[in-house]
Amino acid sequence: MARLNDYxxxxxxSKKLFQQSKxxxxxxxxxxxxxxxxxxxxxxxxxxxxxxLYDVDGNAYIDYVAGMGPLILGYxxxxxxxxxxxxxxxxxxxxxxTYDLFKLSKKLVEIIPCAEKIVFQNTGTEANMFVFRLARxxxxxxxxxxxxxxxxxxxxxxKISTDARSIEELGPRNDPWKRRESLGQLxxxxxxxxxxxWNDLDAIRRIIDKEGHDIAAIITEPFMCxxxxxxxxxxxxxxxxxxxxxxxxLLIFDEVITGFRMALGGAQEYFGVTPDxxxxxxxxxxxxxxxxxxxxxxxxECGVHASGTFNGNAVSVAAALATxxxxxxxxxxxxxxxxxxxxxxGIRKLGEKYQVTLHCDxxxxxxxxELGVDHPLNDFRECLTSIDQELYDRFVMxxxxxxxxxxxxRGRIYLSTEHTEEDIQRTLNVIxxxxxxx
Numbered sequence: 492m493a494r495l496n497d498y499x500x501x502x503x504x505s506k507k508l509f510q511q512s513k514x515x516x517x518x519x520x521x522x523x524x525x526x527x528x529x530x531x532x533x534x535x536x537x538x539x540x541x542x543x544l545y546d547v548d549g550n551a552y553i554d555y556v557a558g559m560g561p562l563i564l565g566y567x568x569x570x571x572x573x574x575x576x577x578x579x580x581x582x583x584x585x586x587x588x589t590y591d592l593f594k595l596s597k598k599l600v601e602i603i604p605c606a607e608k609i610v611f612q613n614t615g616t617e618a619n620m621f622v623f624r625l626a627r628x629x630x631x632x633x634x635x636x637x638x639x640x641x642x643x644x645x646x647x648x649x650k651i652s653t654d655a656r657s658i659e660e661l662g663p664r665n666d667p668w669k670r671r672e673s674l675g676q677l678x679x680x681x682x683x684x685x686x687x688x689w690n691d692l693d694a695i696r697r698i699i700d701k702e703g704h705d706i707a708a709i710i711t712e713p714f715m716c717x718x719x720x721x722x723x724x725x726x727x728x729x730x731x732x733x734x735x736x737x738x739x740x741l742l743i744f745d746e747v748i749t750g751f752r753m754a755l756g757g758a759q760e761y762f763g764v765t766p767d768x769x770x771x772x773x774x775x776x777x778x779x780x781x782x783x784x785x786x787x788x789x790x791x792e793c794g795v796h797a798s799g800t801f802n803g804n805a806v807s808v809a810a811a812l813a814t815x816x817x818x819x820x821x822x823x824x825x826x827x828x829x830x831x832x833x834x835x836x837g838i839r840k841l842g843e844k845y846q847v848t849l850h851c852d853x854x855x856x857x858x859x860x861e862l863g864v865d866h867p868l869n870d871f872r873e874c875l876t877s878i879d880q881e882l883y884d885r886f887v888m889x890x891x892x893x894x895x896x897x898x899x900x901r902g903r904i905y906l907s908t909e910h911t912e913e914d915i916q917r918t919l920n921v922i923x924x925x926x927x928x929x
Contacts, residue, residue: 498892502775504547505535522616524559524744529884534891539566541909544896552896553914555858557905560897562750563774564817564855565909571777574813575806581808585592591808593626598815599785603756604765605744608791610784611803615747617784619710619882621797622770625646625784626708626741634702636709636740638689639667640718643710643745646681647671647680653717658875663690665697688870689715690723692722692730699738706767708741709734713758716748718871720859720903721768724850741790744769747782751775752827752905753855755818757849777814781807825909827856830915834858837919845926859928860902862886879900886925 499506509532513519520526520527526533542565544554548810557563564571578591588879596609623635635648639661643649652670655661664670667688671680685702687694689711699706713728715721735742743766749758750771758880759765768786777783781803785791817823831853838860842849850861850868861868880900887897895918899905 498888501550501892502532502534502546502548506532508547509533515584527884527887528700529888529899534896537650541567542563542911542914549743550894552891552894553918555904555906555918556896556898557907558778560752560773560905561771561776561778562865562905563751563907564814565775566778568814568817568909570811570817571779571813574809575779578809584801584804588751588802589803589805589808591805591812592803595808595811595815595866599771601784602771602815603785605769606654606758606785606786607788609783610791611808612782612784612797612799613780613801613804614644614782615745615770616646616649617749617783618746618770618772618784619643619649619745620783621795622743622768623708623709625768625786625790625793626743628791628795630707630741631741632705632707633683634704634706635683636685636687636695636698638687638711638715638871640874641689641712641715641745642717644748645670645673647676650676651681651684652686653721655871655875658872660802661872661875663871665694672922687873689721690727690824690869692727692734695731695734699734699740699929703738706738706740706882708743710743710745712852713744713746713762713764713766714749714751714753714857715871716857716903718874719861719868719903720728720901721868721870722854722859723762724869728762731764732764733895741768742766746770749855749857750856750904751818752817754824755815774906775814776807776811777817778812779807779810781811788922789792817908824855826908827906828853830910830912831856831858833913834904834906834918835914838922841919841923841926845923846927847926847929854908858904858906860904862902882929884929889925889928895921 509519536544537547538545544552572783600606649670667686685698745889746757746769751774753761772782835851835853838851848863848865861878862883864877887899
């Protein structure tokens with residue numbers, strides 16, 4: 492594998508392509524997620540296969556970004572490619588039900604604990620927009636509780652308090668400020684959103700005591716992956732389930748990230764806590780755009796209907812069926828657990844060896860790494876005050892120079908079925924070199 496001893500020299504074609512792209516493409520990228528704030532320019536990739544990516548300069552990387560999560564079978568998986576190729580031969584967009592759509596719907600109801608009826612959308616943002624409307628229609632109430640630092644999409648109501656540079660920007664813990672994260676968001680977007688720090692049941696009780704008569708739903712990542720990442724404290728998800736049930740509030744799990752990564756039935760299967768409604772996307776289809784809203788029959792049949800030209804399109808459905816078929820094979824999740832354990836235990840040992848303070852853990856096909864802190868964090872506020880973000884940015888950049896690609900800005904590490912023991916060991920060798928330089 493090529494090693495990049497000098498980022499600027501060895502990625503000059505990436506820099507050139509990025510500069511050319513900015514002439515026509517806003518910001519030079521298709522999404523703000525595609526370039527880290529600390530990078531002068533992003534690496535531009537030409538192809539990917541398995542656990543590896545190859546850039547326009549010919550450099551190879553072991554990848555743990557997985558296209559921001561969808562590529563649970565690795566890059567360009569043969570089984571998905573074959574299914575999609577067969578579908579391309581017979582049609583891509585029918586604007587009608589298909590037999591494969593029936594098969595996928597039936598399969599999802601069989602494997603997801605909360606699933607009794609299915610709605611298809613195309614992205615996580617769309618699915619969460621649908622689920623906000625669904626919760627309000629079913630309950631007749633207006634307000635949604637969400638958590639600081641959790642991302643549910645880019646629409647006006649969803650993109651509230653998803654980020655901050657310091658804890659001061661969040662306001663008082665018991666009365667958080669509602670941050671609009673983009674220019675152009677309507678001030679009214681925050682009107683029916685209630686904010687709370689995560690992993691704090693007392694904070695939810697306070698909101699319910701004050702606004703419970705008008706709270707339609709609590710939406711949460713069951714494993715907080717967009718910030719941190721942060722695992723739920725023991726009993727926290729169970730506590731949310733109990734509070735929601737007691738007060739006639741819907742509990743919604745945003746499983747856009749955790750779905751199919753922690754278990755075949757998602758985080759709800761992994762933790763043994765069943766929500767009323769859940770949202771899935773990303774890993775469900777191995778790299779093709781599709782999202783799912785699913786839940787209890789009486790909620791799903793309350794009168795909100797799905798609309799959209801490409802909902803349940805035949806290509807993404809074929810990809811999803813092929814992906815799920817691979818994930819159903821014996822030993823898949825046991826292997827994720829094994830590789831995650833080898834990687835995180837290896838990182839912990841290297842931290843001890845080189846006196847790098849860190850916290851590292853894993854759950855299913857998701858690992859987490861936080862520098863500057865040696866214990867599990869509870870919420871986004873602790874991320875802002877405890878994690879050494881500058882050190883993590885240096886870590887990501889240096890690993891990239893040495894041929895290992897991690898997610899910028901947050902220590903979220905995605906495994907795929909294509910990662911090998913050799914990949915993990917080579918990754919640990921790179922991390923050892925980086926830690927030795929700190």
